[in-house]
Amino acid sequence: MDKAATAALHGHDHAPAHGHEHALGFWRKYVFSQDHKVIGIQYAVTGLFFLLFGFTLMIIMRWQLAYPGQPIPLIGSWLGERNAPGGIMLPEFYNQLGAMHGTIMVFLGVVPLAVGGFGNFVMPLQIGAPDMAFPKINMASYWVYFVGGVVMLVSFFLPGGAAQSGWTSYAPLADISPGQTSWLVGMVFLITSSLLGSINFIVTIIQLRAKGLTFMRLPFFVHAQFVTAFLLLLAFPPLEAAAIMQLMDRVAHTSFFLPSGLVVTGQPLAVSGGGTPLLWQHLFWFLAHPEVYVLILPAMGIVGEIVANNTRKPLWGYRVMVYSVIFLGFMSFIVWAHHMFMTGMGTTMSAFFQTTTMIISIPSVVILSALIISLYGGSIRFTTPMLFATAFMPMFGIGGLTGLPLGLAPSDIHLHDTYYVIGHFHYVVAPGTIFALFAGIYYWFPKATGRTMNELLGKVHFWGSFICINFVFMPMFIQGLQGMNRRLYDGGMQYAHAQPILHWNTVMSFAAWGLFLFQLPFVINFFLSIWRGRRVSDNPWEATTIEWTAAPSPPPHGNFPIVPEAYRGPYEYSVPGYPTDFLPQTQPDPPGHPAGTAAAIPAGRH
Amino acid sequence: MEIPYTVTERPDTGLYNAKLGVWLFLASEVMLFGALFSSYVLLRSGAEEWPHGWQHLSVPLAAFNTLVLISSSVTMVMSWASLKTKDFGKYRLYMGLTILAGLIFLAVKFFEYREHILMGEVPAHDTFFAIYFTLTGLHGLHVIGGMIVNGYFFGPGARMWSSEPERFTNRIEIAGVYWHFVDLVWIFLFPILYLL
Known part of the structure; x- marks a missing residue:
């Protein structure tokens, strides 16, 4: 579509949309929107x-x-x-x-x-x-x-x-x-x-x-959100049930989770008893393990979008990634008791749950490998979002791989409840998920505001955070392997076995405070860019997906000036024969050519 | 742009939005009650002694309540069917009966609760009464929620019939699907708590 036509359509359709927006007062528009x-x-x-x-x-x-x-x-x-x-x-x-x-x-x-x-x-x-x-x-x-x-x-x-x-x-x-x-x-x-x-x-x-947006034409981010939504839908209710029962225990003095004969500070507890603490753990982890994937799947989705956009080539193995993310969703419901190897639940149960845990690592590895292979042969643009997205891969990799010894009952006996566990899941969530979320903020900020965030401040934010965060979490593996318990109030000072690794506490703390300081560039950048950021076009990253190619920045109420239609998959980058290196999902096929033959669009038409 | 498929069905899925939404909501409800039923099984199988429900609870009252709820599901369907045949008067009648059945159910439940509490059989008494009050209480809240929705469609919400009859009929269908689920939960609760 040429620029004049777009402008005309915008001009035509904006008026009623804006009128609708102005009809709403401040509260309805910005607060109870x-x-x-x-x-x-x-x-x-x-x-x-x-x-x-x-x-x-x-x-x-x-x-x-x-x-x-x-x-x-x-x-x-x-x-x-x-x-x-x-x-x-x-x-x-x-x-x-x-x-x-x-x-x-x-x-x-x-x-x-x-x-x-x-x-x-x-x-x-x-x-x-x-x-x-x-x-x-x-x-x-x-x-x-x-x-x-x-x-x-x-x-x-x-x-x-x-x-x-x-x-x-x-x-x-x-x-x-x-x-x-x-x-x-x-x-x-x-x-x-x-x-x-x-x-x-x-x-x-x-x-x-x-119209035209079939499931296999959805961006990977949408698939990730889709599976995440199912996890939230089906995994949270059991925790709600558990929370109701714990509330009953506390308010109505029932004993769902209190066993008979419980003694607290030398006094027998005056309750009816007959409950079991293990029930709480089962219900809690039935939510909390899928919750881990609720934390990671959207991050993978964001990274997928940014990698495709900044390598200027399609995601490698898009279909396999989609199947993997669905398989991950199913499997995440049957691994929860690997958090409970130390509860004495029996070797048969342990064997089952460590097997499923090893199986669930496969689709995670598939997705991560596909993302890494996507980098190969790309002409990579190292923008701030791409820096965060690239760092996500090795960081999530460390987090994932250090989880394997925790998923196997024999090695978990040694590592359970130590700082190793803390290091493991923080690598998944902090330099993994949160880095991906930062990437997403830098990436979609222009869509939300019409302005881009400052690249220099972004790079300071990235490199400072990247270095500090590794000094926070890497020593945790050392401390954990030494056997330091995760909940010690004095950092292990009273424990003989923790003495050789105590000096790491200071290093980690200073790194954490450094990490805190390196978030300041982000906070400044975020607020400065809302009002002072450089104005950019509707598609500053030259992306293919619908949010960039069919909606203005910021999109008006109702989003699209004309109803968009999808003609192809989400990542048609560097299509041979096409004049630009990105072919929008919303770009119609030229007349006389079968659907999806992107390359057949004559040069110069754009 | 208006949000599509709020009233009509999307051709490739055969559903309008709210119908899919209510089924997803019920899926989460299944997980909620499923977790509580599982807890019941775990607690009972781990208990040294566990009373039979009929030793403490009134089976005739619960059987009566079961009948009341099942009948209310029938009247709920009839109210929707009346709208399909454009008979608004009959809709009012059947919807009123549904709400009345809900009230009867809650009244019976209230007297059951009162008797137990007066006899000291409160949730803190033992784990049997703890799970009994939790399960039936949560179910009772669902009944109250359904009655609020039905009451709204019986009263002020019924104005939509004159402006958007098709959308209103859909709403009654959605409310009905939820009401049947509440009924179904009770059909599981009755044998598990009272008969076993």
Whole structure:
């Protein structure tokens, strides 16, 4: 389509769309909006805030690990006498920070940003839909999440403090320790929000795809979101059931998770008994293992988009990647008990779950290999999003491979509950998923704002984060192999076996504080670019997918000036014979040629 | 651009949006109640002693409630069928009966609960009553939720019949699918809690 025609169409169709937007007041347009783009941005900004907040909790904890028992400088006096008298952190407060760091990062930071943010903003644009299928439910999903977040934040200031039994909330400890009730109430809100969101995602992808956009023409990101939505839909309800039962235990004094004859600080607990703590672990991990894939699949989707765009060639093995991601989704429901090898559940069960765990590593490796092979022979553009996306591959690789010894029962006996586990899953989620999320922010920022983020600040952000984050997490493997327990309040100071690896605590803490400082360029860049960033065209990355080729930046209410139609697969880069090195999905085939014969479009037509 | 397939079916999937949505919602509900039923099995199989439901609970009352709920599913279908034949008066009648059946169910449940609580058989009494109150309580909340939806379509929501009859008929179908599910959960609860 030539520029004049596009401009004419824009001019023609913008007027009613804008009129509709202006008809809405400030509150309906920016706060209680039903537009998937506004909701996506709300999710993303809230998620980023919680990521920063959860990271700050860890920054405070790292002081205690590096310099146990010494007053926290600068902010120590702000933490309150109840938590840190004289600036010295109490063990109970350390436990609160630990539990809430995990909860906030997973349920309030990464998932809302990856699914609520990117899924909401990008997915409908990529499938050529005017909005999500149920805009009101979409809005409700965000606000229920928001309330859940507020409950979690407020819990720090309640009489019992925040939850302090780890993000896993294992019974019986979580049944009897203070602060847990608000955690459970917050989780019920977050679970409800996820359910509403996931129904919306699945219906949107199935029902609202543009004409011609068959399943095998969907961008890989959409497939990743599709499977993620199914995981959220089916894995979260069991945790909701578990949360209800734990609430009953705490509020109505039932004993779902409390065994008979439980003795707490020398006193027999006055409960009816008859419950089992293992039930909690089964229900919890039935959610929490699929949750791992909820964290990683959207990240893989983002990386797939950015790799194809910046290597200027199709994704290698697109079909296999799609089948792998679906297979991953199925398998993730039958691996959960590999978190429970140490519970004495019997060797037959262990054998089953370690087998399924080894099987599930195959599709992950397939996807990662396909991404790496996609780099081969490309003329790579090392833009900031591409830097983050490239770093994702080895980082996620380290995270994934270090998981294999944990998935095998014999080696897990040694490594269970040590810093090795922390190192393993942080490599998956932090330099893995969160790097991919940064990549996604740099990549889709021009679509959301019409302006691009600063490349220099972006590169400072990337290299600083990349170096620091490895100094934070790599030493954890050393400490873990030495046998250092993951929940020690003093960083292992009292333990003889931990003495040879204690000096790493200081290194890791300084690296963590460095990592914190290197997020400043991102924060500055983010806000500066919203108002001062360089204005760019609708398709600054010269991409092929529908969100870039058919929608203005930022897209108006209703997204598309003309109803888009897809004529080919998502990654038609460097098609021989075509004048530019990207062939948009929305570019019609010339008359007289069979569908999909992109190369037949005569040169000079564009 | 308007959101497509809110009323009509998408040709290649044969579904309108809300119909797919409600089935997905029910899939998640199956997982919710499935987790609770599994917990029941685990707790019972691990218990040293576990009472038979009929030793503590009233089977006749529950059987009566089962009949009430099954009948309400029938009237729910009839209300939808009445709309299909464009008979709004009959719709009102059957929808009213459905809501009435829900009320009867809840009233019976209330008296059951009251009797147990007065006898000290509260959730903290033992694990049997803990799971009994959790399962039936959660089911009761689902009944109340369904009645709120049905009440809305009986009252203020029925105005849509004059403006968008096809969409309104779809809404009743969706509400019906949910109501049948709530009914189905009870059909599982009744033998498991009362008879076994």
